[in-house]
Amino acid sequence: MDFRFSEGEEAFRQQVRQWLKQEIPQRWVELDPGIWEETEESWAIARQFHRKLGEKGWLAPAYPKEYGGLELSHMKRLILAEELAYNRAPVGVEVEITVNWVTPAILLFGTERQKKEYATRIARGDTIFCIGYSEPDAGSDLASVKTRAVEDGDDYVINGQKIWCSYAHLADYCWLAVRTDPDAPKHKGISVFIVDMKTPGITVRPLINILNHHSFNEVFFDDVRVPKENLVGQKNNGWYQVAIALDFERSSIGWAATNQRIIEELADYARETTRNGQPLAKDPLVRNQLAQLAVENEVARMMAYRIAWMYSKGLHPGYESSMSMVFVSELSRRTASIGMRILGHYGELDRGSKWAVLNARLARMSLSALSIGVGGGSNEIQRNIIAVRGLGLPRK
Amino acid sequence: MDLGLSEEQEMLKTSARDFLQKECPKQLVRQLDDSEEGHSPDLWRKMAEQGWMGLVFPEEYGGSGGSFLDLAVLLDEMGYNILPGPFFSAVILGGLPIALTGSEEQKMEFLPRLADGTTLLTLALTEPTAGYDAASVRTEATARNGEYVINGTKLFVPNANVADYLICVARTGKGDQAESSLTLLIIDARSPGVRITPLKTIARDRQCEVVFDNVVVSEKNILGRPNEAWPIVEEVLQKATVAKCAEMVGGAQAVLDMTVNYARERIQFDRPIGSFQAIQHYCADMASDVIGSRFLTYKAAWKTSEGLPAAADVAMAKAWTGEAYERVTLLGHQILGAIGFTMDHDMHLYYRRAKAGQTIFGDADFQRGIVARGQGL
Numbered sequence: 001m002d003f004r005f006s007e008g009e010e011a012f013r014q015q016v017r018q019w020l021k022q023e024i025p026q027r028w029v030e031l032d033p034g035i036w037e038e039t040e041e042s043w044a045i046a047r048q049f050h051r052k053l054g055e056k057g058w059l060a061p062a063y064p065k066e067y068g069g070l071e072l073s074h075m076k077r078l079i080l081a082e083e084l085a086y087n088r089a090p091v092g093v094e095v096e097i098t099v100n101w102v103t104p105a106i107l108l109f110g111t112e113r114q115k116k117e118y119a120t121r122i123a124r125g126d127t128i129f130c131i132g133y134s135e136p137d138a139g140s141d142l143a144s145v146k147t148r149a150v151e152d153g154d155d156y157v158i159n160g161q162k163i164w165c166s167y168a169h170l171a172d173y174c175w176l177a178v179r180t181d182p183d184a185p186k187h188k189g190i191s192v193f194i195v196d197m198k199t200p201g202i203t204v205r206p207l208i209n210i211l212n213h214h215s216f217n218e219v220f221f222d223d224v225r226v227p228k229e230n231l232v233g234q235k236n237n238g239w240y241q242v243a244i245a246l247d248f249e250r251s252s253i254g255w256a257a258t259n260q261r262i263i264e265e266l267a268d269y270a271r272e273t274t275r276n277g278q279p280l281a282k283d284p285l286v287r288n289q290l291a292q293l294a295v296e297n298e299v300a301r302m303m304a305y306r307i308a309w310m311y312s313k314g315l316h317p318g319y320e321s322s323m324s325m326v327f328v329s330e331l332s333r334r335t336a337s338i339g340m341r342i343l344g345h346y347g348e349l350d351r352g353s354k355w356a357v358l359n360a361r362l363a364r365m366s367l368s369a370l371s372i373g374v375g376g377g378s379n380e381i382q383r384n385i386i387a388v389r390g391l392g393l394p395r396k
Numbered sequence: 397m398d399l400g401l402s403e404e405q406e407m408l409k410t411s412a413r414d415f416l417q418k419e420c421p422k423q424l425v426r427q428l429d430d431s432e433e434g435h436s437p438d439l440w441r442k443m444a445e446q447g448w449m450g451l452v453f454p455e456e457y458g459g460s461g462g463s464f465l466d467l468a469v470l471l472d473e474m475g476y477n478i479l480p481g482p483f484f485s486a487v488i489l490g491g492l493p494i495a496l497t498g499s500e501e502q503k504m505e506f507l508p509r510l511a512d513g514t515t516l517l518t519l520a521l522t523e524p525t526a527g528y529d530a531a532s533v534r535t536e537a538t539a540r541n542g543e544y545v546i547n548g549t550k551l552f553v554p555n556a557n558v559a560d561y562l563i564c565v566a567r568t569g570k571g572d573q574a575e576s577s578l579t580l581l582i583i584d585a586r587s588p589g590v591r592i593t594p595l596k597t598i599a600r601d602r603q604c605e606v607v608f609d610n611v612v613v614s615e616k617n618i619l620g621r622p623n624e625a626w627p628i629v630e631e632v633l634q635k636a637t638v639a640k641c642a643e644m645v646g647g648a649q650a651v652l653d654m655t656v657n658y659a660r661e662r663i664q665f666d667r668p669i670g671s672f673q674a675i676q677h678y679c680a681d682m683a684s685d686v687i688g689s690r691f692l693t694y695k696a697a698w699k700t701s702e703g704l705p706a707a708a709d710v711a712m713a714k715a716w717t718g719e720a721y722e723r724v725t726l727l728g729h730q731i732l733g734a735i736g737f738t739m740d741h742d743m744h745l746y747y748r749r750a751k752a753g754q755t756i757f758g759d760a761d762f763q764r765g766i767v768a769r770g771q772g773l
Binding site for chain 1: 397398399400401402465652656659660667668670671673675676677679680681683684687688691692694695698699712715716761764765767768770771772773
């Protein structure tokens with residue numbers, strides 16, 4: 001056993017930190033958008049930052065070199081993700097979706113042309129994808145998608161509706177799961193397409209999220225023609241490809257690092273704030289709660305490290321990723337809850353309030369954390385995976 | 397980074413599991429739980445043959461020079477099989493202080509005999525306040541003509557009832573601070589004036605009251621330097637805390653395995669109850685608690701093994717593992733239902749130990765106090 005990073009890895013961490021210190025734009029720091037709080041201005045800054053990261057090769061460091069990646073080791077990627085999140089770099093869910101969900105599937109199932117065209121541009125920071133999986137009647141039960149794609153000459157013609165599509169209003173492409181064989185069993189008639197969001201017939205309608213921001217959308221497909229060459233992998237094999245894509249390295253380290261930062265800020269606040277005539281940091285209940293958060297975050301961090309380490313050993317974590325996501329998502333909610341209680345009445349002050357403390361991050365987090373543990377497979381689905389795949393409990 | 401055990405450690409783990417399954421079946425565990433001594437000399441002799449008692453001690457003292465991490469691996473398996481008896485108190489609470497601070501003569505006298513299974517030791521630290529702080533030590537050792545006279549009451553001294561020697565933490569002066577006048581003394585448990593009374597506990601862990609009534613020992617029995625015992629005690633406590641975590645991780649793993657097996661086999665409504673999501677989700681949470689405990693514990697054990705500062709990691713491990721082991725056993729009981737509420741089933745053996753393990757060496761609140769200090773609070 002050795003819980004240390006190697007010297008080279010530690011040096012890499014310092015390099016990343018140094019770079020982030022120079023490169024995170026001051027305006028971004030002032031805006032301080034949390035997850036799901038993008039504005040037009042913050043999005044523009046983020047897209048610019050993606051390109052800068054892309055130049056370093058750090059946007060998609062895992063990809064093969066021929067497609068713009070660095071083939072960086074798993075441990076260095078872990079470090080990179082940890083530093084990006086801890087330092088609140090302008091890298092959000094849009095990168096997670098595009099770089100960690102979509103492209104690995106393209107690299108695995110796509111044609112050479114698709115790999116060259118999309119992976120390379122993604123790695124440069126030029127292209128963002130949104131995901132078209134969920135539908136009004138297909139959430140956790142993803143195999144129930146009804147959106148249809150029908151062959152017509154050189155194209156497929158797509159009709160139907162998707163929902164909860166993050167950044168569909170800003171993305172360049174949609175990674176779309178549709179039904180191509182309505183007569184086959186529901187898992188066997190699904191295919192995956194890459195769809196240019198500028199294609200005629202696509203209507204994007206905003207859904208305003210709980211933070212009062214526009215991040216989700218409904219996307220309507222009305223006779224949308226997609227060239228056949230945009231089919232990814234085999235026709236009707238989409239369910240399997242989607243399952244594999246959802247299984248790719250889900251880096252929960254970002255959540256743990258985000259959480260780490262906020263716990264440290266809460267500890268600072270407790271030291272600097274006087275209540276009932278003494279520093280909050282002397283209150284045994286506050287100490288106990290902050291210590292518990294630190295302990296739990298250590299668990300979250302180790303669960304995330306474990307996944308990177310397994311990959312580095314050539315193992316393929318499955319249920320381990322689910323476990324890590326369940327834990328960190330619920331911990332994020334606890335952190336927000338405990339944090340708000342420690343702030344007392346100030347806890348409920350929203351961003352922009354004259355008296356807001358810690359830039360109202362805890363109040364915002366109490367809202368945004370509701371999404372972690374729902375998106376990308378709810379915690380109930382994740383627990384099913386842990387039980388069935390991890391512990392071998394029977395499905396029936 | 398390497399989060400896995402070495403090949404040798406995997407071998408140690410497997411051989412320990414095989415040995416304990418064969419030599420310490422649950423029937424023996426129960427028998428020892430119900431016995432007066434809580435100790436089987438026969439099993440102890442076989443364990444000595446395995447080299448377990450000398451695992452972490454240097455070869456020149458009859459040990460095999462293993463690392464603390466090796467010991468954690470072994471304790472993990474002992475916890476899995478809930479090995480009863482004085483291993484923990486003899487090796488960790490008794491052996492470590494001698495290895496850490498004993499004179500050459502003392503090491504030669506005690507460690508080989510501990511390693512070959514002929515001598516049992518334990519640490520007499522806590523007193524009726526039941527606290528692990530220096531101020532709680534009131535037992536006095538008064539110097540008199542090259543001897544010390546010891547008076548006081550120790551409480552929660554594990555396995556003192558079978559120990560040959562007690563390492564007593566006693567006050568030998570009136571220093572400015574509680575920490576500054578404590579001394580370790582090795583006391584023959586059969587000395588006149590030593591009165592040992594086992595306490596009845598739900599975990600059957602053989603906690604004892606030890607009364608020292610004008611017990612006389614030679615000053616040669618001082619272990620380490622007079623009045624400078626506290627840093628040694630703290631080091632031993634820190635190591636014992638990780639060691640206890642390792643034991644609890646094993647116990648929690650056993651409870652998870654036992655419960656999952658039951659959930660696979662128990663049929664209700666014509667299907668295994670493990671196919672119901674209510675049960676599956678409990679099991680998923682148990683598995684998460686076991687893994688979390690495992691990583692925090694092994695990180696603390698590894699740091700300890702490497703001689704790195706580990707106070708905060710140890711406190712984190714104990715804070716988490718103590719509560720996680722309890723949660724795991726509680727869910728295990730819930731899934732087992734009525735059968736778990738009997739003496740026949742093994743689950744209660746684990747639950748009892750989880751309850752005791754939670755408090756020993758400081759409960760989660762105590763540990764979180766240490767973590768908070770590490771956070772600069």
